[in-house]
Amino acid sequence: MNLGLFDTGQLQIAVQKIFCLPVKELGNVVDFLIVIPVVALVIYAIVKNYSASASLAIAGLVLLSAAALMGEQSILPEAKATGFMPFDLFELMNMVFKNRMAGLGLTIMACGGFASYMSHIGASESLVRLAVKPISKFKSPYTVLALCYLLSVVLQMFVTSATGLGLLLMVTLYPVLRNIGLSPASAVAVIASPAAFEIGVTQVNANFAASQSGIEITEYFLNYQVWITIPMALMAAGLHFVWQRRCDLKDGYIAAEHVGEGIEKSDDDKPKAPAFYALLPMIPFFLLLTFSKMMVTSIKMNLVVAMLISVFAGMLCELIRSRKIKESLDGFDSFLNGMGAVFGPVVGLIIGAEVFATGLKHIGAIDSLLGSAQGLGIGAGGMTVFMAMLIAVAAIMMGSGNAAFLSFATLAPDVAKTFGVPAVAMLLPMNFAASMGRSMSPIAAVVIACAGIAKISPFEVVKRTAVPMVGAFLVGMVLHLILFV
Numbered sequence: 001m002n003l004g005l006f007d008t009g010q011l012q013i014a015v016q017k018i019f020c021l022p023v024k025e026l027g028n029v030v031d032f033l034i035v036i037p038v039v040a041l042v043i044y045a046i047v048k049n050y051s052a053s054a055s056l057a058i059a060g061l062v063l064l065s066a067a068a069l070m071g072e073q074s075i076l077p078e079a080k081a082t083g084f085m086p087f088d089l090f091e092l093m094n095m096v097f098k099n100r101m102a103g104l105g106l107t108i109m110a111c112g113g114f115a116s117y118m119s120h121i122g123a124s125e126s127l128v129r130l131a132v133k134p135i136s137k138f139k140s141p142y143t144v145l146a147l148c149y150l151l152s153v154v155l156q157m158f159v160t161s162a163t164g165l166g167l168l169l170m171v172t173l174y175p176v177l178r179n180i181g182l183s184p185a186s187a188v189a190v191i192a193s194p195a196a197f198e199i200g201v202t203q204v205n206a207n208f209a210a211s212q213s214g215i216e217i218t219e220y221f222l223n224y225q226v227w228i229t230i231p232m233a234l235m236a237a238g239l240h241f242v243w244q245r246r247c248d249l250k251d252g253y254i255a256a257e258h259v260g261e262g263i264e265k266s267d268d269d270k271p272k273a274p275a276f277y278a279l280l281p282m283i284p285f286f287l288l289l290t291f292s293k294m295m296v297t298s299i300k301m302n303l304v305v306a307m308l309i310s311v312f313a314g315m316l317c318e319l320i321r322s323r324k325i326k327e328s329l330d331g332f333d334s335f336l337n338g339m340g341a342v343f344g345p346v347v348g349l350i351i352g353a354e355v356f357a358t359g360l361k362h363i364g365a366i367d368s369l370l371g372s373a374q375g376l377g378i379g380a381g382g383m384t385v386f387m388a389m390l391i392a393v394a395a396i397m398m399g400s401g402n403a404a405f406l407s408f409a410t411l412a413p414d415v416a417k418t419f420g421v422p423a424v425a426m427l428l429p430m431n432f433a434a435s436m437g438r439s440m441s442p443i444a445a446v447v448i449a450c451a452g453i454a455k456i457s458p459f460e461v462v463k464r465t466a467v468p469m470v471g472a473f474l475v476g477m478v479l480h481l482i483l484f485v
Contacts, residue, residue: 034063034066034363035063035360035363038059038062038063039059041055041059042055042056042059042356043394043397046397046398046403046407047397047398052349052352052398052400052403052407053344053345053348053349053351053352054352055352056349056352056353056355056356056407057093057351057352057355057356059356059359060352060354060355060356060357060358060359060360061089061093061355061359062359063356063359063360063362063363064089064092064355064358064359064362064363065085065086065089066363067359067362067363067364068085068088070363075088075089075092075358075362076088076091076092076095080095092355092358093351093355096351096354096355096358097351100347100350100351100354101347103211104207104208104211104350105343105347105350105351106304107207107211107303107304108204108207108208108342108346108347108350109339109340109342109343109346109347110303110304110307110308110339111160111202111203111204111207111303111307111342112204112338112339112341112342112346113307113311113334113335113336113337113338113339113342114202114284114307114310114311114335114338115159115160115161115164115202115338116334116335116337116338116339116341117311117314117331117332117334117335117338118159118280118281118310118314119161119164120331120334121273121277121280121314121317121318121331122272122273122277123273123277123278123280123281123314124158124159124164124165124168124281125168125171125172125272125273126272126273126274126275126276126277126278127155127158127159127277127278127281127282128155128159128165128168128169128172128173129172129272129275129278130275130278131151131154131155131278132148132151132169132172132173132176135147135148135151135173135176141177141180141181141182141255142182142241142244142245142255143241144176144177144180144182145177145182145186145187145190145240145241145244146237146238146240146241147237148173148177148190149190149193149194149233149236149237149240150233150234150237152165152169152173152190152191152194153194153197153199153229153233153236155169155194156194156195156197156198156199156200157199157200157202157203157285158200158202158281158282158285159281160200160202160203160204162195162401162435162438162444162445162446163445163446163449165194165195165446166191166192166195166446166449166450167449167450167453169191169194170188170191170449170450170453170454173187173191174187174188174191174453174454177190177191178258179259180255180259181255181256181257181258181259182244182248182255182258183244183248183251183253183255183258184454184455184456185244185247185248185251185454185456185460185461185464186244186245186247186248186464187454188450188451188454188456188461188464189240189244189461189464189465189468190240190244191450192439192446192447192450192451192461192465193236193240193439193465193468193469195401195435195438195439195446196236196432196435196436196438196439196465196469196472197229197232197233197432197435198401198431198432198434198435199221199225199226199229200221200285201217201218201221201284201285201288201303201306202284202285202303202307204342204346204402205401205402205405205406205409205431205434205435206220206221206225206431207303208350208405208406208409209405209409209424209427209428209430209431210424212409212410212412212413212423212427213413213422213423213424213427214423215424216292216293217288217303218288218289218292218293218294219292219293220424222289222294224424224428224484225428225431227479227483228428228432228476228479228480228483229476231475231476231479232432232472232473232475232476232479233472235468235471235472235475236468236469236471236472237468239467239468239471239472240468243464243467243468244464247463247464274321277314277317280310280313280314280317281310283306283309283310283313284303284306284307284309284310287301287306287309287310288301288302288303288306311332311335314331315328315329315331315332316328318331345402346402346406349402349403349406349407350406353406353407353408353409353410354410356407357408357410357411360411361414379419380416380419380420380421380425380485381481381485383415383419383426384421384425384426384429384480384481384485385429385477385481387408387411387412387415387426387429387430388429388430388432388433388473388477389433390408391404391405391408391430391433391434391437392404392433392434392436392437392473393437394407394408394434394437395433395434395435395436395437395438395441396437396438396440396441397441398441398443399438399441399442399443399444399445399447400438400444400445401434401435401437401438402434404434404437404438405430405431405433405434405435408430409427409430409431412426412427412430421485422484424484425480425484425485428480428484429476429477429480432473432476433473436469436472436473439465439469440462440465440466440469440470441462442458442459442461442462443458447461447462447465
């Protein structure tokens with residue numbers, strides 16, 4: 001086929017002669033000669049902190065253009081095609097925007113708005129303070145450390161920002177851990193890593209995984225996440241107990257000699273929210289659990305509705321507490337601003353990632369990869385492990401669980417279908433791999449923020465989080481392969 005730009009037929013003949021390949025294998029080589037440098041450039045751009053959304057979208061457009069030049073009839077269904085290939089590229093982006101914005105995009109933006117509003121009225125802080133208070137009664141430092149980790153894993157179901165939860169715990173829990181003698185590095189390692197378990201109905205990655213799996217978020221949480229999370233969290237807590245104690249002793253730090261060294265954070269002038277505000281972040285979780293297939297089936301409830309109910313309940317509480325109508329209503333702007341803040345870095349990333357994944361599919365890279373895996377005898381279990389490891393490495397390099405997961409998760413349903421397993425069988429370990437990889441990244445926002453407050457190196461924190469995260473991930477991977485693959 002000659003389009004006037006170059007003769008792809010001559011290119012294929014040249015490559016065939018150079019590599020001495022039969023015709024049936026020639027297409028795969030040409031695909032990878034194009035795909036590998038494009039993917040390498042995407043990884044380089046993201047690591048160098050270029051816009052991940054733009055990098056993925058542009059790479060997808062490049063791959064789609066290459067696919068068209070190599071003979072792909074149309075990158076769009078015939079009914080949607082514009083009749084001119086360059087315009088088809090942007091019509092495809094238009095379709096992705098429409099599909100994602102109306103459903104999943106709205107849900108994820110609402111999650112961002114909900115987290116922003118709960119922080120704005122002090123409900124997230126009330127929840128953390130209430131949960132941390134009983135811990136101060138324990139005296140055995142490393143036992144407290146392990147218990148605090150398990151408690152923090154539960155808290156992250158309701159305080160969904162990894163950095164937000166980390167900062168709240170640095171204000172509330174960090175002084176407690178330091179007062180009972182724990183080293184700054186041990187305390188920060190426990191505080192910076194609970195978000196390695198992105199579980200619950202309001203987590204962005206969990207909602208995306210459920211959407212890609214074709215199941216409800218409540219079903220994804222109760223039927224899949226919970227069964228893997230509990231053993232993983234227990235393993236992580238146990239490893240924190242052993243590893244932090246070992247690292248402290250290796251550094252010559254004896255906890256008993258440092259009891260009472262913690263410095264209590266001074267309170268600001270802003271009045272704290274009432275203790276009962278701690279119930280507000282929990283409302284969506286309990287609404288979705290109650291009005292689900294497992295309990296009340298006569299009433300339908302979705303996540304956006306549940307979060308709106310919680311937000312308006314918060315506005316009513318604020319009105320009763322402050323008796324100021326204007327300020328209570330102004331709080332809704334925090335919800336809307338939070339929705340907008342999530343659009344670019346998260347929803348935009350999903351759209352860019354989907355364009356990129358579509359480019360990989362059209363150029364044949366996914367079919368070639370799956371064919372190679374099957375030729376090597378790699379089954380569903382092996383491919384699941386490979387995908388999870390890919391996500392974990394990407395998260396460590398990017399410092400972002402969302403960027404890593406959303407960049408590759410769109411490929412999982414097709415891969416799973418090829419191996420004859422449900423999409424959730426591949427997406428669940430990828431979900432965990434992304435958040436655990438972030439907890440081992442020295443450039444992750446939560447690690448940098450917590451390390452900065454404690455005045456220690458992010459690399460010291462990562463050294464302390466790596467062993468618990470790797471151990472928990474191995475346990476989760478084995479259980480997942482036994483239960484779901």
